[in-house]
Amino acid sequence: MTELRELTIVTIDTPTLGDRSYLVHDGEVAFVVDPQRDIDRVLALLDEHDVRLTHVLETHLHNDYVTGGFALAARTGAAYVVNAADAVSFTRTPVTDGEVLAIGTRMRVTALATPGHTFTHLSYALVDAATDTAVGVFSGGSLLYGATGRPDLLGAEHTHDLVHHQYASARRLADLLPDEAAVFPTHGFGSFCSATQSDATSSTIGRERQANPVLVQDVDTWVRELLQGLGPWPAYYAHMAPANAAGPGEPDLSAPAVADAVELRRRIEAGEWVVDLRTRTAYAAGHAPGTLNFGLDGGFVTYLGWLLPWGAPLTLLGETSADVARAQRELVRIGIDRPAAHATGGPEDWATGALASFPTATFADLAQVRHHREVVVLDVRRADEHDAARIAGAVNIPLHELPTRVGEVPAGEVWVHCAGGYRASVAASLLDAAGRTLVAIDDSFDHAAEVGLHLVGPESA
Structure with a gap:
């Protein structure tokens, strides 16, 4: 007697956006949940596993990335399964709460209405019909690892209703599924779509039932604490759901036009972004x-x-063509499809004259320099980070607000910092382009107090 093999679930990570997609198959046919825009990754896995894609499932119209679902279904002939209640401009296979999809001879997928992240959010519960085993649930932006999807992305006017829906939806999944059923969320791995973040890489309904705040707290406590912890989300999110409702096609990942140093200078002087x-x-x-x-x-x-x-x-500047291609792949996932131009090499290839530069430093250096002269300390962390703990006297302009607020940075030598150095470097480049004298602090904010910088917290606000 041939031993029955388990269903295969392949996780497709997109760590730069903090999201996951999934390929599930029985050795012959497959379905995919929440694919990203660059569908070549999925196509390669289908070839590698030698399976045929029959269904593409969307848990919701995503707010943090452009889906590859429509294009993947068109390329493979698979059914594109989208909530019947979603207002979309393309032909889809509509699905409603409680509907069961038979995929191959073994996979039975039940659509479960789990509003909260959006009003029309679905989760998909998978049962192996050969063993009558509840394999798990693909929970999208509903139940995450130790968290839930955030309920405020559709606007403040909907947040009250959505946050209460989210609480009920998470509990619905916990009530319907056994402890051993695995949880396969789309968000929660760094995505701003998650209300909070977790370091977990796998979980089960039983584990979430024991530790997830949405399943252990009363509704009033959970709602209050979740809403208090929400911060800003990226501005491009506003463009994602409309793009997904329109049915985005496959991206063009061919190299953009090449620009020489003269062309790059022209673009910069015209006010364009050359990155x-x-x-x-x-x-x-x-x-x-x-x-x-x-x-x-x-x-x-x-x-x-x-x-x-x-x-x-x-315009993109990379040391190699591979760097530019990597950047393009990242950008098409959020709907930035065709860079105007690109160049490779180094700064000496990209400049028509002398190069610019600025010094970097540590928090220890800042502590020392403040003994000798006044400098402007610019904190480009989010307001909630700044409010929690900040250097006394620091000016807070969150990075995402800096392009329109550069003129508000006080006169003088600017020492710019964030929590770890990356956002400070972005901010430093904006300040440098604006002609400011600056030092970029490339250091962990955890070191600030250790080196004697006076920190203040919420009680000092």
């Missing part, structure tokens, strides 16, 4: 004047997508 993808250390040491630094080694796509005026021309 240097190198590390912050390399950028500080020497860069083409007027370029901005969003290194690929940090939160590149989140912060560039947040700060770049939507629809504005964008």
